[in-house]
Amino acid sequence: MSIPAARQRFIQEIQSDSIDLGRAALWIAQEVYPDLDVEEYLAALDEMAAEVQERLPPERYPLRVIRILNHYLFEDLGFRGNSEDYYDPRNSFLNEVIDRRTGIPITLSLIYLELARRIDFPMAGVGMPGHFLVRPLFADAEIFVDPFHQGQILFPQDCQERLAQIYGLGIPLQDHHLRPTPPRLILVRLLNNLRQIYLSRAQLELALAAVERILLLIPESLPHLRDRGLLCYQLGRWQQARQDLRHYLKQAPFHPELSHPDERLIREILQRLEAYSD
Template structure:
């Protein structure tokens, strides 16, 4: 089966460090929108950043810069969180978020990060459980920005309260929840969102496409290897399914953090596949 051109470009993009988040996210989108012109959207981000640059004062106090970014994105351009249809796949495609001015926390944060990078204002993504924030990277700047809430500024205790609102007291707040998320893992989270959305709709081919790109980013991830193998199996791609699932079974015992409650089921699937295939 031939590899889509957008997948090949994505694979090349993520080989560079640091990863260009905007371009990588647009290559993800191009697989769903083959006519998408990536450079047009990169230019749109450049233009937005140039407009922000013109508004900046000579002395760039962090809170002042954040206020200007918030006003430009959420008041002038009208970006907003899509609460009406949160699980619409379009919310995870950067071109759609730019065109429609609506998205989910991670894609709105991605746009915010791309503008901040272009104006030399250091910020990083923060992949909290259930929500995505960004934070300025300045000494002593213990504040966070929530693009899904129109750029609301949060303090660590607000983030703790947010986690409690999402999950209740079941997930205790920990300091690592507020650590910066590397660009590679931001893309993993974006693709995992897409994978879960497509799985919930029983759209297996696009779910598989997301799983395959996740493994380009983190090839040693056993949970995602297992998921890809199961998707191959459901789609009748038995040779590939057998290879993934056998590799998963072989490596899982050496990863104590892996929940192996599914091991019996996966072993049964592998045995079934081996009975139908000459070699696996």
């Protein structure tokens, strides 16, 4: 099976020592939008950043820069969180978010990060459970920005409250929840969103494409190896399914004296696959 051109470009991008998040996200989108002009959207981000740059004061105090970014993105351009149709897959594609001015926390954060990088304002993504934020990377700057909520500025206690709104009081905020998320894991999270959406819609080919790219980013991920094997099984790709599921059983840390539902299910599937050939 030939590898799509967008996938090949995605592979090249993630092999770089310094992943260009915007470019990589657009290569993800190009698999679904073959006519997407990646350079056109990167130029649009350049133009946005140039307009922000013109508004910056000589003294770049972090809160002033954040307020200018917020005003530009959310008031002048009208970007907003899509709470009405949160699970629309278009919310996960950077080109659609730029065109429609609406998205989910991770894609709105990605635009925020891309503009901040272009104006030399150090920021990082923060992958809290269930919600994505950005934060300035300055000493003693314990503040966070929520692009899904119009750039609302949060302190750690606010992040705890946001987490409680999503999950209730059962999940306490941990220090690692607020640490910067590396670009590679931001892309994993973006693709995981797409995987979940496509699985909920029974769009198995698209779900498989998302899992395949996750495994390019984190090849050691056993849960995603299992998912690829199960999706290949459902799609009739017996050889790949056998290979992935056998490897998963070999590598997964199952306890020899305990029964594990994953192990039972996959052994049953492998027994069925013995009767098939590609």
